[in-house]
Amino acid sequence: MNAIAKIAKAVGEFFSPRTREATQGPRQAVNVTRGTILAAELELAGTGESRRKGLLGRESLPLGTGLWIAPCESVHTFFMRFAIDLVYLDRKFIVKKVRNNVGPWRVSACFRAHSVLELPAGTIEATGTACGDAVEIGPAGEAALS
Secondary structure, eight states: OOHHHHHHHHHHHHHOOSOTGGGSSSEEEEETTTTEEEEEEEEEEOSHHHHHHTTTTOSOOOTTEEEEESSOSEEEOTTOSSOEEEEEEOTTOBEEEEEEEEOSSOEEEOTTOSEEEEEETTHHHHHTOOTTOBEEEEETTOOOOO
């Protein structure tokens, strides 16, 4: 493979961080390191419009649900009505940073991350999720826990 082909492949991988299966249909997020489910119903915000809107306009985020924003290095909770947990992931779905109970009118960033999971407040503590954990995002209902 010549140098240009290698660069083209690397750029393609950079802008396509998730597997095809993880982006289609209902999905879930599983912390495979801890053997816990972060979100049984995970919504993808993968377009510019859906990433900008995020959770704005919602009254709450029910337990067991979440929003996966990709790509994303930072979030704000301006105009939100409830607190959330944040799990920042790199391109290999390794947890780079966690933020518990981020209330309205806050800003959070992790420039080593490529995407972020927005989860109901208390999820990080309940699942024991920590930096370095491996997360798997895939079709909902699949047995990712082994």
